[in-house]
Amino acid sequence: MTLRVQILKQKFSQSLGLPFKELLPSSVIEQALSELKIRYYRRLFDPIVTLWAFLSQVLDTDKSCDNAVSKVIAYLAGQGVEIPSTDTSAYCQARVRLPEKLLENLFIQVAQNIEDKVTTEHLWCGRNVKVIDGSTVSMPDTMENQKAYPQPKSQKDGYGFPIAKIGVMFSLATGIVIAVCIDVLNTHDIELARKLYKFLNPLDILLGDRAFCAYADLISIKKLDCDAVFRKHQARPTSMREGKIVGDCDKLVIWYKPQRCPKGLSKDEFDALPQTVNVREIYYYIVIPGFRTQRVSLITTLLDATTYSTLEIV
Structure with missing residues (x-):
């Protein structure tokens, strides 16, 4: 043997x-x-x-x-x-x-061993970029899994598999997953993200889609001495008249604190938020022959247009 x-x-x-x-x-x-x-x-x-x-x-x-x-x-x-x-x-x-x-x-x-191999040449503008995203996984149909991770309510009893929601943070330089959190299916991506912020290191840049672009989260990330680049949430209107232009399709704007406390935040956490936050809004167009032209808006806390140019961020 x-x-x-x-x-x-x-x-x-x-x-x-x-x-x-x-x-x-x-x-x-x-x-x-x-x-x-x-x-x-x-x-x-x-x-x-x-x-x-x-x-x-x-x-x-x-x-x-x-x-x-x-x-x-x-x-x-x-x-x-x-x-x-x-x-x-x-x-x-x-x-x-x-x-x-x-x-x-x-x-x-293993994640730490690979991260230790990252050198300056692998960084973006001298900084480490971490990517955050959410997804779902199905598991074996056991009583224990069904109890811990119930399947969708729309699914008939006795059919389908238990499904869990996962939040993942990985390194853009290496592709290695740095942190994972798991919860029930109806958990919002941003709730998982808030459990992963503790894995950020000072000067990291967090990259994510529009699900993570929330007022409170931009402030939380800045408090960790990090920055964020998110796609702009669809609920946020765009006004071309407001803000200070710093480049082509690039401007500095002021976001104001929401009037109502969003889900996932306690009243004390909401009350502690500052009344405004300065962000940078960048938009660009994706033109593919045969497809409708799509406009993408980005929100970032990288306010220095000299160090972090519009093209580099895009």
């Missing part, structure tokens, strides 16, 4: 296209297992082999468990050792045994 595990670990760590050797070596996984005091039996699919096989499965075109187990068998076939069964049950049970906390800790460590 030990020999087969050693063969698989060596094969996985040297597999092309999977940078386990540099970013997720067995020593890192073993250290995480030790820190969490996770004990496991000496079996073919130990946590290290299972995790590597699982990641390989996710990244493969054929994402079936049969394909994942076939890879393991193929690796062992050329080494003259005992070949395991083609039954996928042992591998599937090993995946279920992987502790969620272990995956979370390894996720954070």
Whole structure:
């Protein structure tokens, strides 16, 4: 058993296209297992082999468990050792045994290792850009999942799968996911975003779509010594007469505090907001032959038009 595990670990760590050797070596996984005091039996699919096989499965075109187990068998076939069964049950049970906390800790460590490799040449105008977005994921239809992440009310009982809402922050320079938060389906993207702001570092720039372009959030991001570039929310009217022009299709404007407290903010948080905030509004046109011309408006707290030109932001 030990020999087969050693063969698989060596094969996985040297597999092309999977940078386990540099970013997720067995020593890192073993250290995480030790820190969490996770004990496991000496079996073919130990946590290290299972995790590597699982990641390989996710990244493969054929994402079936049969394909994942076939890879393991193929690796062992050329080494003259005992070949395991083609039954996928042992591998599937090993995946279920992987502790969620272990995956979370390894996720954070890998993200940090990649972020540490970022140099000045990878930055935008000398600053790190973080991108934020929201999406949904479906999960196995179990009682536990249905209770924690109910499916849409429009879905008939007994049909469909539990669905969770996820918020993600990733690095524009590396593409690596830095932080994830998970909640129920009816959670608004901006509620998830507010849980992710703590992962911003000073001088970061947060990039997002119109769902995140809210008055309170622009102020929260500025308080973290960061800046934001968001697509303008559709509820915000555009007035060409207001503001100070700083370039072509580029002007400085003053936003005023909303009259009513928006959802997601307590009364105390709303009362603490300043009465105004200075922002920069940039708009440009997307012209594609055969399609209707589309105008895109951006809102940013990057007020220095010399350092952050209109074209650079666009």
